[in-house]
Amino acid sequence: MANLNPSLLLFLSLNLLHLFHTVFARGGERDSGFVDITYAASGRHLSEESHFQKLNKLAHGYMTNSDLEKAIKAFHGRCGRISRIYSIGKSVLGVPLWVLEISNNPGKEEAKPAFKFIGNVHGDEPVGRELLLLLSNWLCDNYMKDPLATLIVDNVHLHILPTMNPDGFSLRKRGNANNIDLNRDFPDQFFPMNDDLNERQPETKAIMRWLKEIHFTASASLHGGALVANYPWDGTDDRSKSYFACPDDETFKYMAKLYSGSHFNMSQSSEFEEGITNGAQWYPIYGGMQDxxxxxxxxxxxxxxxxxxxxPPANELRMIWQHNKRSMLHLVASIVKSGVHGRIFSSDCGEPLPATVAIKDINYTIKASERLADYHRLLAPGQQYEVIATMAGYKTRTTTITMKEEAVTLDFILEPDTHFLPNQCSSKSKSKSKSKSSLKISELLPKSQLEVSLTLVVVLGFLFFLMKRKAIINHFKLRKSQQQRRVSAV
Known part of the structure; x- marks a missing residue:
């Protein structure tokens, strides 16, 4: 070893470090994936202060949290016709978690699929937050000009959260302000962890509330430190590092390949076949957002x-955007260009039914939306599927479809099972008419006037009751006297 060329030793050391850097991109124990080659080659580690300074220098050219908020609001000001902005909560340090919605009918509930992008889950992986603003502006600039932009805006509700971890970005570290890795803070299917709501981070709680409010068909979170499309499962039931397939393994592989294949060079990876990986096979994590x-x-x-x-240096961001642009667009468009979509109705009264949709031999179900009863089920193309719609009180319906490269539209009309659900439509109609009349009264009168009006109605009703009571008593007195007169006359 003493006779080895020092340059060769340095070269080997750096490549080994790059290997470890890639392996821990999704979830190593380190605060950051940044490696200083001078210190690494000599076997030394950066101090916390100099580490922060290095990252701080790299942050020049990136948007600060304040810049990002201004950019989001400026985008909405420029493209308000096809966008809205809203906050899903705040970080530990009180920074709003701003979301951009892009659609031709932003904020309206429609029978369309919804997609979300989340960036900057880890504070020291800021590329996603920059790319998501570039994506938003590209859609605005190319709507009604580019077919793909127009397809997305007209047929998808696209929600973009540029930063899930603004505090971590400001602090130049992986975790949030409480030093918690947000991609380990969600409830886990295999092990009892993060089950206490009070113990979860505010950023995690915000995401969980968000998904209760909006039914997303698909989504993607943007990370850094490797070049690969990762899909479930992220963990295994025995903590082993091995391929662990979820019920929709084929569909997820299709989605991952769609992203990788549209990328500039992701599919050419020498480390990951076709540029995709099953999370558990790469390395298992638990409490992840994806699963x-x-x-x-x-x-x-x-x-x-x-x-x-x-x-990466800020001057490389435009190039990274160009490498990922087609992938990001095609992934969003795939939720309308593939899969099976439709609505579910009752046969006797035409009411939309929030039924459950299942696929035979795939142990996973989705539910149609509550109000419009639309469903959007992603499936890998090139196969036949039996689609099953079920709802309590209705007869199950099954239809076989053949998935090619384009989407399939499949509506279901379910017949009531009269043994379990008699007069369903009439009861619904009565309920709706009552709720509508109540709604009209409350809409016509402000709260204070409504309270006064209700009080007046009660008083008048009581007076009416007293008058009616008196009239009834007088009526019976009169009848009694008349009967007495008639008897006496006889």
Missing amino acids: WNYIFADCFELTLEISDNKW
């Missing part, structure tokens, strides 16, 4: 590693 989306929210989520370098 939680699929299990608890009917949402098919990918974890996308979009840059080998966690914190």
Whole structure:
């Protein structure tokens, strides 16, 4: 070893470090994936202060949290016709978690699928927050000009959260302000962890509330430190590092390949075949957001590693955007260009039914939306599927479809099972008419006037009762006297 060329030793050391850097991109124990080659080659570690300074220098050219908020509001000001902005909560340090919705009818509930992008889950992986603003502006600039942009805006409700971890970004570290890795803070299917709501981080709680309010068909979170499309499961039931397939393994592989294949060079990876990986086979993690989306929210989520370098110089951001642009657009468009979509109705009264949709031999179900009863079920193309619609009180319906490269539209009309659900429509109609009349009264009168009016109605009703009572008593007195007169006359 003493006779080895020092340059060769340095080269080997750096490549080994790059290997470890890639392996721990999704969830190593380190605060950051940044490696200083001078210190690494000599076997030394950066101090916390100099580490922060290095990352701080790299942050020049990136948007600060304040810049990001201004950019989001400026986008809405420029593209308000097809967008709205809203906050899903605040970080530990009180920074609003701003979301951009892009759609031709933003904020309206429609029978369309919804997709979400989340960036900056880890504070030291900021590329996603920049790319998501570039994506938003591209859609605004190209709506009604580019077919793909127009397809997305007209047929999808796209929600974009540029930063889930603004505090971690400001602090130049992986975790949030409480030093918690947000991609380990969700409830886990295999092990009892993060089950106490009070113990979860505010950023995690915000995501969980968000998915209760909006039924997302699919989503992706943007990370850095590798170049690969990662899909469930992220963990195994015995903590082993091995391929662990979820029920929709084929569909997830289709989605991951769609992203990788549209990317500039992700599919050419020498480390990951076709540029995709099963999370548990790469390395298992627990409490991750990706698996939680699929299990608890009917949402098919990918974890996308979009840059080998966690914190590349800002002058490389445009190039990284160009490398990922087609992938991001095609992934969003895929939720309307593939899969099976439709609505579910009752045969006797035409009411929309929030029924459950299942696929034979796939142990996973989704539910149609409550109000419009629309469903959007992603499926890998090139196969036949038996689609099953079920709802309590109705007869189950099954239809076989053949999935090619395009989407299939399949509506269900379910017949009531009269043994379990008699007069369902009439009871619904009565309930609706009551609720509508109540709604009209409350809409016509402000709260204070409504209270006064109700009091007056009660008083008048009581007076009417007294008058009626008196009239009834007088009536019976009169009848009694008349009967007495008639008897006496006889």
